[in-house]
Amino acid sequence: MSASPTSDETTAVAENGEVLVSVRNLKKHFPIMKGVFKRQVGAVRAVDGVSFDIYRGETLGLVGESGSGKSTAGRVILQLDPVTEGHVTFRDVDLTETKGEKLRALRPQMQMIFQDPHASLNPRMTVGSIIGEPLQEHNQAKGKERKQRIEELLSLVGLEPKHANRYPHEFSGGQRQRIGIARALALNPDFIVCDEPIAALDVSIQAQVVNLMENLQDVLGLTYLFISHDLSMVRHIADRVAVMYLGKIMELAEVEALYNRPSHPYTQALLSAVPVPDPEVEATRTRVILEGDIPSPANPPPGCPFNTRCPMAQERCVAEVPAFRELDSGHWVACHFAEEAREKVKGIV
Amino acid sequence: MATTRERTEETTGLDQRAEEKHRSLWGDVWRQFRRHKGAMVGLVLLAVIVFGSYFGPWFWPKDPFAIDTSLANLPPSVESPFGTDNLGRDVLARVMVGGRISLSVGITAMLLSVFIGTAIGILAGYFKWLDGWLMRFTDLFLALPILPLLLVIIMLFRDTLRAQFGPELGIFLLVVFVIGITSWMQTARIVRGEVLSVKEEEFVLAANSIGTRKRNVIFRHVLPNVLSPVMVAAALGVAVAIITESALSFLGLGFPSDFPTWGRLVTDAKDTINITPARVIWPGMMISLTVISVNFIGDGLRDALDPRLRSR
Numbered sequence: 001m002s003a004s005p006t007s008d009e010t011t012a013v014a015e016n017g018e019v020l021v022s023v024r025n026l027k028k029h030f031p032i033m034k035g036v037f038k039r040q041v042g043a044v045r046a047v048d049g050v051s052f053d054i055y056r057g058e059t060l061g062l063v064g065e066s067g068s069g070k071s072t073a074g075r076v077i078l079q080l081d082p083v084t085e086g087h088v089t090f091r092d093v094d095l096t097e098t099k100g101e102k103l104r105a106l107r108p109q110m111q112m113i114f115q116d117p118h119a120s121l122n123p124r125m126t127v128g129s130i131i132g133e134p135l136q137e138h139n140q141a142k143g144k145e146r147k148q149r150i151e152e153l154l155s156l157v158g159l160e161p162k163h164a165n166r167y168p169h170e171f172s173g174g175q176r177q178r179i180g181i182a183r184a185l186a187l188n189p190d191f192i193v194c195d196e197p198i199a200a201l202d203v204s205i206q207a208q209v210v211n212l213m214e215n216l217q218d219v220l221g222l223t224y225l226f227i228s229h230d231l232s233m234v235r236h237i238a239d240r241v242a243v244m245y246l247g248k249i250m251e252l253a254e255v256e257a258l259y260n261r262p263s264h265p266y267t268q269a270l271l272s273a274v275p276v277p278d279p280e281v282e283a284t285r286t287r288v289i290l291e292g293d294i295p296s297p298a299n300p301p302p303g304c305p306f307n308t309r310c311p312m313a314q315e316r317c318v319a320e321v322p323a324f325r326e327l328d329s330g331h332w333v334a335c336h337f338a339e340e341a342r343e344k345v346k347g348i349v
Numbered sequence: 350m351a352t353t354r355e356r357t358e359e360t361t362g363l364d365q366r367a368e369e370k371h372r373s374l375w376g377d378v379w380r381q382f383r384r385h386k387g388a389m390v391g392l393v394l395l396a397v398i399v400f401g402s403y404f405g406p407w408f409w410p411k412d413p414f415a416i417d418t419s420l421a422n423l424p425p426s427v428e429s430p431f432g433t434d435n436l437g438r439d440v441l442a443r444v445m446v447g448g449r450i451s452l453s454v455g456i457t458a459m460l461l462s463v464f465i466g467t468a469i470g471i472l473a474g475y476f477k478w479l480d481g482w483l484m485r486f487t488d489l490f491l492a493l494p495i496l497p498l499l500l501v502i503i504m505l506f507r508d509t510l511r512a513q514f515g516p517e518l519g520i521f522l523l524v525v526f527v528i529g530i531t532s533w534m535q536t537a538r539i540v541r542g543e544v545l546s547v548k549e550e551e552f553v554l555a556a557n558s559i560g561t562r563k564r565n566v567i568f569r570h571v572l573p574n575v576l577s578p579v580m581v582a583a584a585l586g587v588a589v590a591i592i593t594e595s596a597l598s599f600l601g602l603g604f605p606s607d608f609p610t611w612g613r614l615v616t617d618a619k620d621t622i623n624i625t626p627a628r629v630i631w632p633g634m635m636i637s638l639t640v641i642s643v644n645f646i647g648d649g650l651r652d653a654l655d656p657r658l659r660s661r
């Protein structure tokens with residue numbers, strides 16, 4: 001954490017463009033209360049010191065097993081949950097220091113698309129009022145104009161204007177996700193956190209929704225933080241990828257670098273679980289099998305969080321937390337033995 | 350791309366209609382409500398009871414207060430279909446008049462109690478910093494010895510209210526107030542529990558991410574989704590209020606003892622149930638029928654207000 005990507009920011013900016021969101025040493029701990037007097041007996045370290053930048057117009061993929069803290073990170077970045085520690089800078093504003101009306105005024109610029117299209121739409125509101133709510137709350141487009149804007153948004157996401165009168169339960173999962181996307185787009189945001197937006201959808205629908213999101217990104221110049229546990233989908237949609245484990249970033253790199261030269265044993269294990277399309281390669285490659293379960297974030301192992309399951313773990317891994325260091329330009333890894341890990345990679349992926 | 354996408358999803362999703370009718374929310378609710386058989390039965394029943402209480406005396410013009418001991422304790426007959434009481438007063442006429450008080454007390458007190466209970470439940474469930482205080486306040490009310498409290502309230506305010514609003518309206522307001530503030534606690538607890546779970550729903554998170562103001566989150570997202578327990582509480586509340594009112598008048602704290610209300614009629618008649626069972630049965634049945642019909646109506650309303658159960 002100490003070596004967050006600060007020193008090289010200037011070069012990164014030069015290569016990738018403007019930084020839109022900058023996350024520094026972000027932590028979110030949920031207190032565990034026990035007993036009659038509700039004393040705090042510990043904390044779930046859902047997000048435990050992550051740092052990264054998101055550049056304007058890019059898609060940053062955030063991958064990791066379930067429970068690694070991805071959703072929490074997304075929510076805390078958007079200040080839907082207060083941070084425990086650290087900073088999130090959006091444009092030039094430190095969101096963690098922004099409260100009340102000021103934060104509310106910034107909300108239109110950053111939106112969220114949710115995982116469960118059944119839970120994220122109020123069942124008692126019509127689609128029109130769901131999509132119109134952000135307009136209403138921020139006093140944009142009144143009366144006829146609002147109605148027009150709603151219809152515009154509906155057709156933008158591939159639905160029909162007449163759907164505005166219906167209720168969410170009358171739609172399929174994919175259509176509901178489109179409604180959620182339309183709601184997120186209503187206020188012309190710059191930045192959207194997509195929390196596993198396709199995970200709950202039928203496989204046959206997933207590609208359609210992802211394509212829609214990519215088209216919208218091109219047309220509207222959106223910046224995405226795309227949270228997912230589906231590595232092949234992330235490879236398809238993301239420009240850069242961050243791999244999260246137990247509340248920390250293990251590896252962060254451009255998508256091709258990460259998939260071709262994974263340098264963290266955890267990333268390698270994740271990738272080796274993804275089948276390779278070429279049957280010959282699939283038959284011959286060695287696979288790293290992840291043993292055991294992800295430890296509880298309430299009681300993470302000392303040193304490297306991955307040391308309980310890492311095939312390369314040594315004494316040093318328990319004694320010392322590996323620094324998040326830049327292995328080569330733009331490729332960040334939190335592993336003491338990243339160089340050795342990278343050497344082994346050819347046989348694995 | 351767009352067209353294939355449309356087609357594949359449309360086939361799994363919606364039936365296509367050339368023309369989408371404009372649908373008003375309340376029109377939809379009413380249409381669904383009418384489909385609910387129980388609710389319609391309840392509505393008709395309640396209408397009959399209300400109508401009978403207010404307009405029945407036009408068709409049955411016997412004086413409910415006329416005492417004639419020579420007619421005491423008569424069994425049901427054509428002259429007096431529900432029989433007469435121990436002072437020879439016509440029971441049918443008394444049940445009709447009694448209904449006015451019982452119904453208005455029952456419904457008004459229920460509204461007050463549900464209002465207080467829902468408000469406190471929502472505030473406690475939604476605002477964490479209020480939760481502890483409000484729930485302790487609720488427990489306090491649950492633990493309070495209700496009868497002494499009622500006594501004190503009524504002693505303190507009876508005369509002022511009578512002077513202010515006249516004897517009947519004064520007592521009515523007092524009784525409604527007293528019942529309302531002593532029966533909201535259960536509603537508050539149930540609503541609080543429900544709010545705690547609705548608050549965690551993703552659509553509430555979505556509203557926060559939009560920047561929806563707290564007040565609107567509550568009225569637009571939380572309240573409509575905790576309506577079911579509120580409806581149940583409302584239906585039960587009417588029964589509790591009617592019965593509490595009769596207990597109050599039994600203790601001499603409510604309406605004057607010669608003033609017929611359903612609860613009062615049952616209480617007065619229970620000692621002579623062997624001689625004139627009709628005196629207990631009819632007002633008792635009115636209470637039950639009112640409670641049942643309100644229950645059914647609440648059921649139907651709950652369903653009708655839920656778009657998922659509302660077919661197009």
Ligand SMILES: Nc1ncnc2c1ncn2[C@@H]1O[C@H](COP(=O)(O)OP(=O)(O)O)[C@@H](O)[C@H]1O
Binds near residue numbers: 030044045065068071
């Ligand atoms: N509100 C909360 N209170 C306590 N623990 C939480 C809360 N939200 C999430 N957690 C815990 O934080 C960890 C990370 O959760 P989450 O961010 O949902 O992971 P992911 O999205 O990667 O599956 C999990 O162990 C989860 O149990």
Ligand code: SF4
Binds near residue numbers: 264304305308317
């Ligand atoms: S630091 Fe050690 S335990 Fe952690 S990933 Fe690297 S080798 Fe494995």
Ligand SMILES: [Mg+2]
Binds near residue numbers: 070
């Ligand atoms: Mg998640």
